[in-house]
Amino acid sequence: MSKTSSAADTKAVTKPPKHKGIKLPYEKRKAMYGYGFIAIWAIGSIYFFIVPLIKSLIYSFYDTQVATGGLSLTNFGLHNYVDAFRHDQEYSKALVAMLKDTALRTPLILIFSIFIAVILNQKFKGRTFARSVFFLPVIIATGPVISIINGNMDTGGYAGGSDQFSTMFETNLVDQLLNYLGIMNISDSLTEMINSLTTDIFNLVWNSGIQILLFLSALQNIPFSAKEAAQMEGATAWEYFWKITIPYISPMILASLVYTIVDSFVDPSNDVMTIVLQKASDWQHGYSAAMAWAYFLIVGIVLAIVVALINKFVYYEVE
Numbered sequence: 001m002s003k004t005s006s007a008a009d010t011k012a013v014t015k016p017p018k019h020k021g022i023k024l025p026y027e028k029r030k031a032m033y034g035y036g037f038i039a040i041w042a043i044g045s046i047y048f049f050i051v052p053l054i055k056s057l058i059y060s061f062y063d064t065q066v067a068t069g070g071l072s073l074t075n076f077g078l079h080n081y082v083d084a085f086r087h088d089q090e091y092s093k094a095l096v097a098m099l100k101d102t103a104l105r106t107p108l109i110l111i112f113s114i115f116i117a118v119i120l121n122q123k124f125k126g127r128t129f130a131r132s133v134f135f136l137p138v139i140i141a142t143g144p145v146i147s148i149i150n151g152n153m154d155t156g157g158y159a160g161g162s163d164q165f166s167t168m169f170e171t172n173l174v175d176q177l178l179n180y181l182g183i184m185n186i187s188d189s190l191t192e193m194i195n196s197l198t199t200d201i202f203n204l205v206w207n208s209g210i211q212i213l214l215f216l217s218a219l220q221n222i223p224f225s226a227k228e229a230a231q232m233e234g235a236t237a238w239e240y241f242w243k244i245t246i247p248y249i250s251p252m253i254l255a256s257l258v259y260t261i262v263d264s265f266v267d268p269s270n271d272v273m274t275i276v277l278q279k280a281s282d283w284q285h286g287y288s289a290a291m292a293w294a295y296f297l298i299v300g301i302v303l304a305i306v307v308a309l310i311n312k313f314v315y316y317e318v319e
Helices: 003-014 026-059 079-087 089-120 127-140 143-149 163-168 173-181 188-206 209-220 224-232 237-265 271-281 285-313
Strands: 063-067 070-074
Touching: 026 070, 026 285, 063 285, 079 089, 079 285, 089 127, 089 188, 089 209, 089 237, 089 271, 089 285, 127 209, 209 237, 224 237, 237 285, 271 285
Parallel strands: none
Antiparallel strands: 063 070
């Protein structure tokens, strides 16, 4: 036997056999990756959101008491909902106050956000820094930070120490300034108006970061051809704003409106959420769940009415 034939036989023997596996097309493999990531999100949503949501709805129809091994459910019915609206005056007053406050603050936040977004969309030095300043509250709006800014130094993790540090975050600097100028007690209405104005300005800036970002993205998507056409027609800046800018960003106005309303309603510091969380901390889970679900239905009705009204004025570009 020749060396060539023996080498060929050895190579044929040592060559591993080919395994025929399942070969998926590239598009199907990408789809499988997507389904895998979605499956993780779906499992987490079902376990941490859907199941507790269903349990809270069930609890809202019962009187709940802490028992061995969990909660005991007794006295099925709508009595928790009836008690929340007919017997608990604090809850009803908080609902009315929350609706009024949201109705007043939402237009101010939207107008302020559009105004700042139009300014930040212009070309000027330091534009990136200015944008980051207005978006900064969204990043640092944590519990300890907002507690310090609101003047609650103990809950913010700061007790004692430098007076300069606490003065820097005090919320009553306006009162001190008026006292220093000697006009604090001249007019109570004037003092109250100045305090309300300064507080509202702070809240407007603090709660407008996401809305400014949405409007800024909408302004950058306005086609340059629309601006050229307006300039050729001799349109002024005021006419361009109302006839070009507002129609093009109107979908984002609706989205920002919905976001602002929801953000206001679910703020843990508002009166309704405070009552709901307090009842839950007092182990009144059934009563707390009934309040939360009633609040959820009211928020849904308000959003449905607002979207139905505003959607008539939204301009949708048709390709």
